[in-house]
Amino acid sequence: MTGALDDMGAMREALQLAAQAQAAGEVPVGAVVLKDGVVIGRGYNAPISGNDACAHAEIIAIQAACAALGNYRLTGCTMVVTLEPCVMCSGAILNARFSRLVFGAHEPKTGAAGSVINVFETAALNHQTAVTEGVLAPACRALMNDFFQGRREVIKRTTTPLREDALRTPDARFSDLVDWPYTPCYTTEIPALNGLRLHYVDEGVRAVTAAPIDVDASGRHGQGACLLLHGAGGWGYQWRYWIEALRARGQRVLVPDLIGFGRSDKPKRVSAHSLAFHAQVMAGLVAALGLSQVRVLDASGGLGAYLSQVHADVFPRLASIEVSRVGAQTVASAPFPDDGYRAAERAFAAASFFGDDVHLSSDKKRVGEAIRMDAMRPDGEPSARAAALAFLDAFLDA
Numbered sequence: 257m258t259g260a261l262d263d264m265g266a267m268r269e270a271l272q273l274a275a276q277a278q279a280a281g282e283v284p285v286g287a288v289v290l291k292d293g294v295v296i297g298r299g300y301n302a303p304i305s306g307n308d309a310c311a312h313a314e315i316i317a318i319q320a321a322c323a324a325l326g327n328y329r330l331t332g333c334t335m336v337v338t339l340e341p342c343v344m345c346s347g348a349i350l351n352a353r354f355s356r357l358v359f360g361a362h363e364p365k366t367g368a369a370g371s372v373i374n375v376f377e378t379a380a381l382n383h384q385t386a387v388t389e390g391v392l393a394p395a396c397r398a399l400m401n402d403f404f405q406g407r408r409e410v411i412k413r414t415t416t417p418l419r420e421d422a423l424r425t426p427d428a429r430f431s432d433l434v435d436w437p438y439t440p441c442y443t444t445e446i447p448a449l450n451g452l453r454l455h456y457v458d459e460g461v462r463a464v465t466a467a468p469i470d471v472d473a474s475g476r477h478g479q480g481a482c483l484l485l486h487g488a489g490g491w492g493y494q495w496r497y498w499i500e501a502l503r504a505r506g507q508r509v510l511v512p513d514l515i516g517f518g519r520s521d522k523p524k525r526v527s528a529h530s531l532a533f534h535a536q537v538m539a540g541l542v543a544a545l546g547l548s549q550v551r552v553l554d555a556s557g558g559l560g561a562y563l564s565q566v567h568a569d570v571f572p573r574l575a576s577i578e579v580s581r582v583g584a585q586t587v588a589s590a591p592f593p594d595d596g597y598r599a600a601e602r603a604f605a606a607a608s609f610f611g612d613d614v615h616l617s618s619d620k621k622r623v624g625e626a627i628r629m630d631a632m633r634p635d636g637e638p639s640a641r642a643a644a645l646a647f648l649d650a651f652l653d654a
């Protein structure tokens with residue numbers, strides 16, 4: 257047939273499709289289905305964008321070809337794909353009764369046409385599909401190598417090295433958190449961190465930056481920012497039911513995991529922790545985000561009070577909230593795979609940690625006196641929640 261594509265010509269088309277997958281951030285694999293040298297189906301890898309584990313290039317090309325022919329069998333057709341098919345796609349190629357499979361690069365980890373297994377040489381399964389491998393293999397392999405090389409570089413750029421004298425809880429320990437849809441933010445840029453990685457949540461009105469605390473003309477509290485400090489028995493997750501309530505009140509909400517807790521890095525030595533250090537980190541975080549005045553809700557037992565003394569201009573409003581346990585024991589222990597991670601807990605528990613430096617002025621202490629953290633639970637006692645919300649309004653209006 258005039259103008260009919262040969263294997264190389266078809267593979268060039270498949271490579272172009274693979275490049276489309278790459279442009280979409282997918283592993284670059286492309287496939288075409290040929291009948292009599294004419295392309296009757298095209299596909300490129302799209303599992304991520306389609307939320308579809310089955311959206312491999314071959315499957316998409318097969319579906320297109322079947323639709324074009326109005327037939328669930330592709331007898332006499334050739335599958336041309338840039339990468340050795342996986343088990344799923346090889347099965348689909350057999351089921352569709354392809355006459356030939358042509359692929360470019362081998363896939364040593366998942367290839368089912370000879371690299372890991374060979375379903376096409378399993379006599380009991382296969383009576384019709386002949387395999388040609390290595391067509392334009394260097395180009396196909398280069399595309400894959402470039403892609404993974406690029407991805408490794410991105411990972412390298414976005415991964416913070418861990419300081420030698422610190423530990424970092426594996427992400428998997430936090431995979432089961434409920435009621436915590438918030439995007440993790442990380443920084444190492446605050447000078448006091450000296451290379452440690454701080455985790456925090458930054459939700460609500462991001463436009464609130466340098467907004468001073470003020471009551472607006474309508475008499476309601478204006479937009480502002482709140483810093484929520486967790487207690488020694490938990491981490492930022494303790495505040496999960498407060499974030500929405502504060503967002504609904506126009507607040508920008510910062511919920512850090514203090515160094516040594518939650519997803520933040522954990523120095524191994526107890527002596528790495530002091531009230532002044534944690535205060536420097538929190539003041540640094542607020543400054544790094546360009547916030548000039550921040551209200552503090554404090555469940556730490558003293559850090560908020562210390563901040564409001566040392567940096568009174570930045571932290572002019574403070575309320576202490578009674579600590580409640582973080583939740584089920586498995587959740588409470590999530591940041592601590594073993595006791596080596598608990599140096600911060602031990603430091604905070606020491607009688608001398610908050611020391612005599614922290615003097616709450618009586619008016620600061622009064623706000624939120626009777627409010628417990630778990631009063632905000634949506635499934636809790638309605639009157640307790642109403643009281644907590646009323647407290648928030650008063651606190652924001654103050």
Ligand SMILES: [Zn+2]
Pocket residue numbers: 312313314341342343344345346
């Ligand atoms: Zn596949």
